[in-house]
Amino acid sequence: VSFQVAAYDLNKEVTPNIELLSSRPDFGDFRTKLVRNEENQSSVLNVYWNDIPPIHNGKTLTLRFKSCVLSSRWSYGECENDYTDIKIVVRDRKPPVIDRSSMPVGGMIYLGFNEFKMKHVPVKDAEDPQLKPTVEILPKSMQKYVKWSHNQLKMQFDKAGTHQFNLVATSDYRVSSSQSFIVEVFPENRSKILFFADTTRDAEAKFFKNTMKNVDIMNPFIQDINLRNISDRETLVLGTSILLDKDANIAIEKAMTQIKNIVVASPLIDNMPNKFIDELIHEYNLGFIGRYNDITRAPDIKKTKIAFSSQFQAPSKDVTLKLNTSRESSNPLIFNGGLDDPDKICKGVLGLTDTGNNPYVLGVVCKRNNGGKITMLGTEWADLQVDQSDADIPEAWFNRMLNGNFH
DSSP: OEEEEEEEOTTSSSOOEEEEOSOOOSSSEEEEEEEEETTTTEEEEEEEEESOOGGGTTOEEEEEEEEEEESSSSOEEEEEEEEEEEEOOOOOOOOOEEOOTTSOTTOOEEEOTTOEEEEEOOEEOSSOTTOOOEEEEESGGGGGTEEEETTEEEEEOSSOEEEEEEEEEEOTTSOEEEEEEEEEEOOTTOOSEEEEOSOSSSHHHHHHHHTSOSOEEEOTTTSOOOHHHHTTOOEEEEEHHHHTOGGGHHHHHHHHTTOSEEEEESTTGGGSOHHHHHHHHHTSOOOEEEEGGGSTTOOOGGGOEEEEOTTSOOOSSOOEEOSOSSTTTTSOEEESSOBTOTTOSSEEEEEEESSSSSOEEEEEEEEOTTSSEEEEESSOGGGEEOOGGGTTHHHHHHHHHHHOOOO
8 A cells, every 4th residue: 555645835835744643553564754845845745555464454444644834943833634544455365275186176085994094285375375374174073083284184084984075275365265075984894805806606705705704805807996996905815716817917906006915825826917926026036936746856745734934823733735726726836935034035934844844935925115015825725724623723824924024
């Protein structure tokens, strides 16, 4: 804001003085400058008010003035008072910018029950980076589950279902912008383990459904492997039934990018996507001896039993192989190395032996680069044969391979 107040001595004898009677506004750069013209005995008071704070937007302020002429050498007289009203109208301001590149418009957010998730959602003033917009989550009922601070959107729901909320940012100039988000929260009993199978009737599918109990089975040939289906899963299990057909590799690769733990239990591990095999060889330095029946002077597989490292629960009786779960079960895949080999990135943890000595490695655990694990068994989990008293062993060993620390 800038304006002028002028005063003239009609008698052209004295140059008037002008002063501001109003108290100085508390905010902004407020200045006055008096310019006298001695030739025509007039004065102009220039008033400048810059950087007007947004708090004054829309307000009307009254500024009062007094103009006087010298009545003697040291004093003024013949004063007149006047005033002017100033309405502060801030120019149009741009609304705050909400950067939701980490959560694109139109996308659904999937959360596990009571899962905590944090996303980077910066909010900035569109004109002045020094200003910090006020951010609010609406409706207020969502503030129990969603919070925003330091450019981080934090979500945690203990209520299943679909929820919608708005993130509203308001600048110091009272201009707002809003972004809407939709979240689907899965039921508390949603399984963390996903097993790919081409049918629910084969022995592998029945094993995981009956023995492991809390496992979801999907057929990637007839079900869409979309983000919703694989979100909130911790473990992907692949067996012989799905690896028989390499056309499943597209779905397998898609799921592997979203699920941190990968379990491959089949003699057909070499049917996995090429990218996975290359990763095992070049990043994890894992070697394969080959199929059991091709190993020279290997003992009769029917006379072998499962050897296990010290971290595994010991069964009351020997665990052997059924050799009949699938058409591939009679010829397991054997890995290079030994049990608990300290020089290996991927640790051998289960093996086959007839005497208890020098077992052939049947199961390995690799610490995955994304923080999860790759666990592999050279046969199907359903092919483990245990005594009735050891019925809990297959599940206990499966969980130990996933959760044990072998490194």
